[in-house]
Amino acid sequence: MLERLKVILSPSEDLIQKELKHPINKQTIELAFYLPLVDEAKVHKFITVPFSKNEYPISSLFQSNSNFYIVEDPASWVDLILRGQALIEHQNVIYAFDAMHYKYNDAPVTQVESTIRGPQHSISEDPIIALNLIRNSYMSPELTIDQTQVGTISQTSLYILYDQRKANQDTLKLVMNKIEAIHLDLINSTGELERLLSSKKYQLFPTLLMTERVDRISRALSLGKIVLILKGSQYALILPVTFFDFIHAVEDHYESFWMTRLLIVVRYIALFITVSLPGLYIAVLSYNPEIFRLQLAFSLVASRSVVPYPSFIEVFIMLVMIEMLLESSIRIPRFIGPASTTVGGLILGSAIQQAGLVSSVMIIVTSLMAISNFVLPVYSMTLAVRFLKYPIIIIAIFFGLSGVCVGLYFYIVYLCNMRSFGEYYFRLRGKFTPQEGDIGQAGAR
């Protein structure tokens, strides 16, 4: 049975295949199961312990206990073993033993990527629970799990998951080489791993997707991507990814079609706003107030009439304030959190405007910018985008509106030039037929 299973199932670290030999009565049983999927205590209690104690013939136990049943058809083995059954062979008879164990109750609730109507649990810091959830949501015999250790002192286990048939072998090799090249004493979190794996040190955008959601992971696996799970970390890494994966929330698959399309458009608008709004504020008010229609230009300039310094100083004051607010609300203990944001946001904002240090339009701009930043569904992209507005502000100070355009153009160039583990990071997919082929395939001649 074991040889045959080796052929059917992809080689995986978590597939336990044992051959037990009793020293006294010379009986053997063969045992196979997926470790994360079964309750090990149950397997011990019903199979291994009675077999080793040898109180009465093991075959009579198999026949008398209702948890065991005989499997006739070898074609159903894969199905059974993926459903958390342990397969036992004894005297050329195959039994299945139901040791299935869903660990949904042990998994924590999602903290960062919460959905309204999707699954509420995230993967756990215990890798066995995480693998249980993933194996249960992606029931394919092609799912391969490799295990390595990273960190010379911490020896943290790292699980590499991929669908053997769909994953790109070149990408896989690249990732394995990168993981082997890691030399660090301690690795405690996936974020560290993400920085080590990403190709360049000074990257503006994340090239790996950090997620805690099981459904995102299983979808990524089905698209032939590679998933890394680190022991002791609640986040998995997905690679390779494109820019559009970061704009895409899991919920887009669960809600109505039109609304989700609209939401995606809204996210792009939010991205544009949060990157360019402060820069545009400076450019328009200090260089070209005549862009807007007359009434609007008047009201903008009038709101700034009390402010005693140029617009960019105003922008810097507000941006420093908002960054401190965001940072402080993460750092302080949870039960004071709401108080600080209330004090900072509401009271300080209105007070600073009444004192005439900052115009009221700037308050609107700042809050709009901060809110639209958090529209983006993936946190790593949110962080990356939070930085992007500063270069735009700097260039807007010196060059005005054309500076903002050039800055945004630079970002587009930068994005198009990025590759995530050999995949194009930022390109419109468009219609693609395999007969036609893709660009860039002709290669070097």
Next chain:
Amino acid sequence: MNRYFFYNYFIVCFTNLMLLIPYFLTSDRYGGAVISIALSPIFGYIFLYMFTSSLSKFPGKGLPEIFSLFYPKWIVNIVMVYKAILIGIAGALVISTYAVIITSFLNPNANQYVMLMLLLLICAYAATRSTVSIAFILEISLVLSLPVIAFVMYKTIKNPLMDWDAIHVIANHVDHMPTLLSFACATFVFTGYLNMGLFNRILPPNFKFKYIWLYPIIAFVVLLITFFVPIGIHGTETVAHYIFLWSATADSTRMMYGFIERMLFVFLIVLINLSLTFTMVGWHMVIEYIRTIIPNNVVNPDEKKAPIRNYIIAGSIIIITFVIMLRVKDGQMLKFSSYFLIFRLFSETLTTTWIFILSRKKVRKYEKEAAS
């Protein structure tokens, strides 16, 4: 993947139509401009067909590789340097014209040369990327700007100031002989196919050019709009008073309900996008062509990292452009542009026919091999 050809074709078409071409055409509006415009799509289509059909005989090869199939190294080098200089001049003209536009319309108190330097730097940075990346940038920027261009054109046509009689008057001057300059201007709009001389490298091996008859037709419609609409808005005489004709035309259009009232700013923002992209593509071709001269050059459309030679070439392009622009006054630039356009007409005729002959040669060679 035909869309990448589409983008390459129309970046040339739109960028030049928004900059200096309308000025040269309208200054010749009582002469041969109208007949040149009428004749140019035919000319453009014949050359487009010749060039694309020859390229499809050389799948996955750019111009340098095609020439080096037939000629020794030194001839290829001369041809490539010549092509590179020509393309580089086109890019430099576009970007410096745009720098003038910015300083006259958007930022009157900014220093023109500082502005130009900023634009040159961003273009050079973009041009040093790999060919595949360039194709993606081109796609993104055109997808973002085409709707806005269509909107600008639509609003301008629907302008209540539009006077159709003026258009009729000019259109009746179709019975003059075409002049060289106006014909060169009108045909320049149709020469986007020349970019394929480099971008053929990234096309898949079994690529087929489809719908090429459609491209000149669209370009022709756009050319008609860009030529006749300013005449309808400014009138037959005043139209020659503007150098940057379309900026002035966009400025005479008002958006009643938008919070940006003047169309000019929308137009300028789109135009910066287009000019940067056009120059980026042009200079990327320059970089790639010059690189073929350097010994042990590896042709790879999807490089992981831009090699140092890219930066060196791009830096020298910047320096040359900047120095020339420091010496040249606006009036001289116009004159120079007109000479360049005429020269380019002959040069491109020569190149296209040459490639066409080479491709037939190749076919004959294969037929001989098959027969023997």
